[in-house]
Amino acid sequence: MTRTDRVRIQAEDFSLADEVQLLQDSSKRIGAIVPFLGIARDFSGDAEVKSIEFEEYKGMALKALKALREAALEKFDIIDLTIVHRVTTVGAGDNIVLIIAASEHRKAAFEACEWTIDTLKETVPIWKKEITPDGESWVTEHP
Amino acid sequence: MIKVLFFGILSTKCKTKELELDITSAATVKDLIAILKERFSDMPDGPFIIAVNETQATLDTIINDNDEVAVMPPFSGG
Secondary structure, three states: OOOOOEEEOOOOOOHHHHHHHHHHHHHHOOOOEEEEEEEEEEEEOOEEOOEHHHHHHHHHHHHHHHHHHHHHHHOEEEEEEEEEOOOEEEEEEOOEEEEEEOOOHHHHHHHHHHHHEEEEEHOOEEEEEEEOOOEEEEEEOOO | EEEEEHHHHHHHHHHHHHHEEEEOOOOOOHHHHHHHHOOOOOOOOOOOEEEEEEEOOOOOOOOOOOOOEEEEEOOOOO
């Protein structure tokens, strides 16, 4: 897996600017780029969240992300789509997931971006555990 | 022999991430869940998502020797 792969699961952080630039440089047909950046909140309900630990079903998670990208490319009138998900322990304010949709016109990119993050939460075998001052708990919902 | 993998809250409740099991031939996912619930009293009632060899399965999916079965809680990535 290299940094230019459009679908990646990685521990290390990513750069929103670099990933947008990669897409922007890949085609002069692109007229709209819509990114979604998911970051770690410092609270959950009433509790303070110090960090979030991610777990994946290795192999199946990457396959599911690749299938998700293919489905989005099929479903929407977009030119390209990047999906990067971190699996590691992140602190509050850190990057978790990045989705970038590129299209000729903005509407398709907005729709593809929203659909992709919504569907990712339902179909990709990744889980998060919140670490709070009072202990840790697995997140069982995907709001 | 099959390999069973637990993820998320299920690995915490069952206190293991992985185990090997001998199952009878023609056992289904439903049969396997019954076996696991008997073995792990703290295992939640569900909902579970089951994958056999990294492909999502149903309760009726037949499990074969050497299969890898993942027992997963609802996903919470992103």
